[in-house]
Amino acid sequence: MAQQRTLKRLSKLISYMLGHKPAEFGLVPERDGFVKIKEFLKAVCEEEGLRYIRRSHIDEILMTLSHPPIEIKDNYIRATHRDKLPKHNPAQTLPKLLYTCVRRKAYPFVLNKGIFPMGYSRVILSSIPEMAERMGKRKDRTPVLLTVQTRKSVEKGTLFYEAGDTLYLADSIQTGCFTGPALPKQKEAAIIKEVLAEKREQKFPGSFIMGLKDKNDRKKASRGKKKGKEAARDKDQKKHRKQKRERPPWRK
Numbered sequence: 001m002a003q004q005r006t007l008k009r010l011s012k013l014i015s016y017m018l019g020h021k022p023a024e025f026g027l028v029p030e031r032d033g034f035v036k037i038k039e040f041l042k043a044v045c046e047e048e049g050l051r052y053i054r055r056s057h058i059d060e061i062l063m064t065l066s067h068p069p070i071e072i073k074d075n076y077i078r079a080t081h082r083d084k085l086p087k088h089n090p091a092q093t094l095p096k097l098l099y100t101c102v103r104r105k106a107y108p109f110v111l112n113k114g115i116f117p118m119g120y121s122r123v124i125l126s127s128i129p130e131m132a133e134r135m136g137k138r139k140d141r142t143p144v145l146l147t148v149q150t151r152k153s154v155e156k157g158t159l160f161y162e163a164g165d166t167l168y169l170a171d172s173i174q175t176g177c178f179t180g181p182a183l184p185k186q187k188e189a190a191i192i193k194e195v196l197a198e199k200r201e202q203k204f205p206g207s208f209i210m211g212l213k214d215k216n217d218r219k220k221a222s223r224g225k226k227k228g229k230e231a232a233r234d235k236d237q238k239k240h241r242k243q244k245r246e247r248p249p250w251r252k
Contacts, residue, residue: 010053011061015069017043019079023086023164026135028124033078033085040077042138091160091168094150098125098160098168101136101143108183115146115173122161122169131166146180153177 017025018035025043029035037055045051058077062068069080079085100123102110117123119139125148126132136143150160153173161169 007057007061007064010057011065011069013050014044014058014061015079015081018070018077019082020084021164023167026126026131026138026167028120028163028167028169029078029082029085030121031088033082034073034076035078037072037075037077039138046134086162086164088161088163088169091162094154094160094168095127096150098127098148098150099129099132099145100125100148100173101132101140101145103140104142104144105140107144107180110144110146111180111183112175114175115148115178117172122171123173124163125160125168125170127166127168144180146178148173148178 017027018029018033018040022029022035025046027035027040027043037058041053041055044053058070058072061070062072070077071080100115102115102118106118115123124135126135129145129147133143133145136145153170154160156174156177158170158173158177163169
């Protein structure tokens, strides 16, 4: 009985998170209400006293309760009743500043190219920097917090959507519309080199390509060595012939 009561309380919390106030927990369901189970569990475990929650607890709710308030499809979860979910309508009023986080490794590229969705259909922004950092740490332990100037973004054609009381969505954020911490040049170069190395095509183990330059160099070195030996041999022969032509001392 105690275990069933615990499951009912947990199911109510999950129903509230997925069907009423997902933005309160830094969650943005898709249009059909689904959220990745992996992202959902990260959000649940951030709550005090709920760090023990695992996928098995969700499965237990589905198997134990006669009318579970949630449903699962592949690796996604959603609330059964979703009529109170916020609609993703164009934002009528915007705060002056919005915040979002990016992976530290991707930060140099973001500075040059802008902010684009990572794992979602749109860029997720928050009016609260702490919430942006909370969401960013789900993908990177040390994410980079960026500050977005909404006025500049709108002037460049960016359209923002509401995703709850404090969350907003955008297809992308152009360069010049956000600020972030300065990145040391040496560190920036190292990160760019590391990312580019990951994108290079991997070679098969044990395979190699013989460079033509190296082969030519070896040929040149071999020819030079041969010429040197021939020159030394000719010199010795000339010296030997010269010694033969000299008259013996007793005939002088």
